[in-house]
Amino acid sequence: MDQDGFILQIRHISKSFPGVKALDDISINIRPGTVHALMGENGAGKSTLMKCLFGIYVPDSGEIILDGKPEHFNTSRQALDAGISMIHQELLSIPYRSVMENLWLGRYPKRGAGPFKFVDHKRMYRDTVNLFEKLNLDIDPRIWVMKLSVSKTQSLEIAKAVSYNAKIIIMDEPTSSLTEREVSSLFEIIRRLRGEGVAIIYISHKIEEILSISDDVSILRDGRHVGTYEAGTLTTDLIIKYMVGRDLSNRFPPRDNVPGKVLLKVDSLTSPRKDSFRDVSFSVRRGEIFGIGGLVGAQRTELVEALFGLRSVESGHIYIDGEEVTIKNPAQAKAHKMALLTEERRATGIIPMLSIKANMLLANLKRYIGPLGLINEKRGEEDTQKNIHALQVKTPSAKNKIRDLSGGNQQKVLFARWLLTQPDILILDEPTRGIDVSAKYDIYTIIIDLAKQGKSIIMISSEMPELLGISDRIMVMCAGRVTGILEGREADQEKIMRLAAQFM
Ligand SMILES: Nc1ncnc2c1ncn2[C@@H]1O[C@H](COP(=O)(O)OP(=O)(O)OP(=O)(O)O)[C@@H](O)[C@H]1O
Numbered sequence: 001m002d003q004d005g006f007i008l009q010i011r012h013i014s015k016s017f018p019g020v021k022a023l024d025d026i027s028i029n030i031r032p033g034t035v036h037a038l039m040g041e042n043g044a045g046k047s048t049l050m051k052c053l054f055g056i057y058v059p060d061s062g063e064i065i066l067d068g069k070p071e072h073f074n075t076s077r078q079a080l081d082a083g084i085s086m087i088h089q090e091l092l093s094i095p096y097r098s099v100m101e102n103l104w105l106g107r108y109p110k111r112g113a114g115p116f117k118f119v120d121h122k123r124m125y126r127d128t129v130n131l132f133e134k135l136n137l138d139i140d141p142r143i144w145v146m147k148l149s150v151s152k153t154q155s156l157e158i159a160k161a162v163s164y165n166a167k168i169i170i171m172d173e174p175t176s177s178l179t180e181r182e183v184s185s186l187f188e189i190i191r192r193l194r195g196e197g198v199a200i201i202y203i204s205h206k207i208e209e210i211l212s213i214s215d216d217v218s219i220l221r222d223g224r225h226v227g228t229y230e231a232g233t234l235t236t237d238l239i240i241k242y243m244v245g246r247d248l249s250n251r252f253p254p255r256d257n258v259p260g261k262v263l264l265k266v267d268s269l270t271s272p273r274k275d276s277f278r279d280v281s282f283s284v285r286r287g288e289i290f291g292i293g294g295l296v297g298a299q300r301t302e303l304v305e306a307l308f309g310l311r312s313v314e315s316g317h318i319y320i321d322g323e324e325v326t327i328k329n330p331a332q333a334k335a336h337k338m339a340l341l342t343e344e345r346r347a348t349g350i351i352p353m354l355s356i357k358a359n360m361l362l363a364n365l366k367r368y369i370g371p372l373g374l375i376n377e378k379r380g381e382e383d384t385q386k387n388i389h390a391l392q393v394k395t396p397s398a399k400n401k402i403r404d405l406s407g408g409n410q411q412k413v414l415f416a417r418w419l420l421t422q423p424d425i426l427i428l429d430e431p432t433r434g435i436d437v438s439a440k441y442d443i444y445t446i447i448i449d450l451a452k453q454g455k456s457i458i459m460i461s462s463e464m465p466e467l468l469g470i471s472d473r474i475m476v477m478c479a480g481r482v483t484g485i486l487e488g489r490e491a492d493q494e495k496i497m498r499l500a501a502q503f504m
């Protein structure tokens with residue numbers, strides 16, 4: 001701590017990328033033993049600021065005072081050695097290595113001496129078990145990371161950040177894919193660390209979460225620092241106002257789509273896996289927004305992946321427009337004019353080194369090839385610009401690599417990719433995950449517009465207000481079974497929760 005009582009002072013930090021001033025003279029002070037939330041719209045500069053603290057980016061100007069001492073990090077290693085660790089927004093683990101190897105990467109325990117030093121696997125295993133016990137995590141240290149669910153992978157990142165015994169832990173959207181239970185155990189860990197004097201810098205788009213866990217809240221807008229507030233003095237509306245720069249009184253656009261005839265019918269679909277979905281039956285009408293609710297682990301993702309031909313089914317039937325169809329792979333699903341926006345953009349979505357434009361046009365290349373096999377550049381450019389504009393993707397140019405976009409803006413590009421395939425049945429798995437409040441509104445508007453054009457929309461969401469806000473009907477699942485289908489008008493949070501936890 002310095003004489004002002006701060007563990008960390010961020011002073012006048014600025015950082016530009018070609019065409020973007022990502023950070024403009026940011027100064028924020030962090031107190032030890034507190035949770036300091038960082039909020040702002042997609043592309044506001046949150047991750048960039050954290051990467052400056054963690055030695056991934058070198059700021060153009062400004063300084064960092066840690067424990068009263070100016071620090072200049074050129075690598076993450078230096079930041080870690082100085083007592084700062086970070087959980088990244090995107091999952092960075094190496095899939096084909098074990099959990100424990102990922103955890104201790106670059107710092108394996110060794111035994112022996114001199115040239116006869118070996119990795120001490122026994123100790124590595126023991127250390128891992130001890131750490132997981134302390135954190136209340138149920139993961140086998142020996143299995144490959146690729147076998148873990150998204151939520152377990154995220155828990156592993158959290159364990160890794162904690163294992164460095166840092167004074168400051170940066171958490172960039174740590175809960176975006178955790179189950180409810182995992183979120184509450186993360187909050188327990190956070191409270192314990194805070195009690196030990198650790199400062200946590202916490203980034204999230206979930207306002208309720210921020211209000212419940214944080215002590216101070218700093219808000220960024222367009223690379224500038226709007227202000228730092230005591231959490232106790234804030235409300236949801238105030239936070240939105242500071243983030244967006246105006247009041248956003250309606251969080252959902254009016255829903256004026258009119259459902260028509262049944263387009264998709266699913267009858268007793270059952271997974272070959274015992275612990276997955278069973279006997280799932282439902283139908284979705286043209287022009288209908290069909291929500292699927294449930295807790296993480298309800299097998300909703302597995303269900304829609306099976307519908308889209310990414311997973312096999314043991315039995316059951318799928319009908320489109322009254323005719324039975326066979327969907328054994330995504331190509332067949334696409335031929336039936338289905339599209340699926342997946343939950344985990346890093347693993348199944350974006351191609352990081354390609355441009356925004358390429359990522360957007362990818363699922364639909366046929367549309368851009370003319371009769372002589374020539375590429376219709378103009379049409380590709382037009383479609384790209386139109387969608388960048390409609391979804392307000394924040395970028396200086398469509399030629400930029402998608403990996404340089406902020407997390408939420410990457411999600412918008414993926415959304416555009418599937419829109420361009422002009423599907424009849426659009427399946428969305430957590431479409432607004434990591435997306436800020438005002439961009440969410442834009443996405444809801446687009447979903448409702450598509451429904452008005454007669455498309456069928458299936459939307460998995462763990463955000464109750466969102467399910468209730470835009471669904472015509474809501475199917476709730478628990479442990480792989482359908483526990484109820486509610487009319488949107490009759491549904492409320494309590495009814496959904498009761499069905500979601502039916503077998504628990
Ligand atoms: N490596 C990079 N190259 C070019 N531009 C970048 C790079 N990293 C970030 N940017 C740009 O800087 C701005 C801030 O991005 P940043 O990732 O910090 O936003 P964020 O607040 O974390 O948003 P989100 O909530 O979507 O994660 C964005 O306009 C982004 O496109």
Ligand SMILES: [Mg+2]
Nearest residue numbers: 047089406407
């Ligand atoms: Mg970010």
